[in-house]
Amino acid sequence: DAGVIQSPRHEVTEMGQEVTLRCKPISGHNSLFWYRQTMMRGLELLIYFNNNVPIDDSGMPEDRFSAKMPNASFSTLKIQPSEPRDSAVYFCASRSGSYGELFFGEGSRLTVL
């Protein structure tokens, strides 16, 4: 089992540029989560998908952030335009069913200069 796969692992970009983070959940998992981790705020849930449908995006910071899940094996988190305060590690996690354990990817470390 390959686990949750995220790309890129590291991204350095300049303020104002578009950033796209990608996630491939574990095959057969029907729930997908995007989290953001910073020193100040810890791990925050940004958005949750169930069966490819966004269920709760109340954690998405603002309109600059958007997430899609076009099929069961792929999701993207896009930031446009990016700002220095978006610098963080972004984690994707997937789960089978409503009560199973979460499996996290290794994260995408974003630095916005």
Add this chain to the structure above:
Amino acid sequence: DAKTTQPNSMESNEEEPVHLPCNHSTISGTDYIHWYRQLPSQGPEYVIHGLTSNVNNRMASLAIAEDRKSSTLILHRATLRDAAVYYCILRDNSGAGSYQLTFGKGTKLSVIP
């Protein structure tokens, strides 16, 4: 969501048992107690969970107080690879808001060789 309280940090000597406490005085009857840990530069990983009875698995044991207002994660023999941030999380299984895990600050465990 009911909240948890954990010490910010703890130290343990290698090959000794570690008891990581968690207080959750406002826990409800449908809340499961979950533990995750995050090794340096990795995503969180599931450790163990329980409802009322003590639980054991290959990674750890979970001791739950009779009134369920507190619990303790027990690592029977700490190794250097157990140095991580340990999160105690309450998960509502009633069907309302049960899809997400809300991470707190956790306890940073240092293991001394």
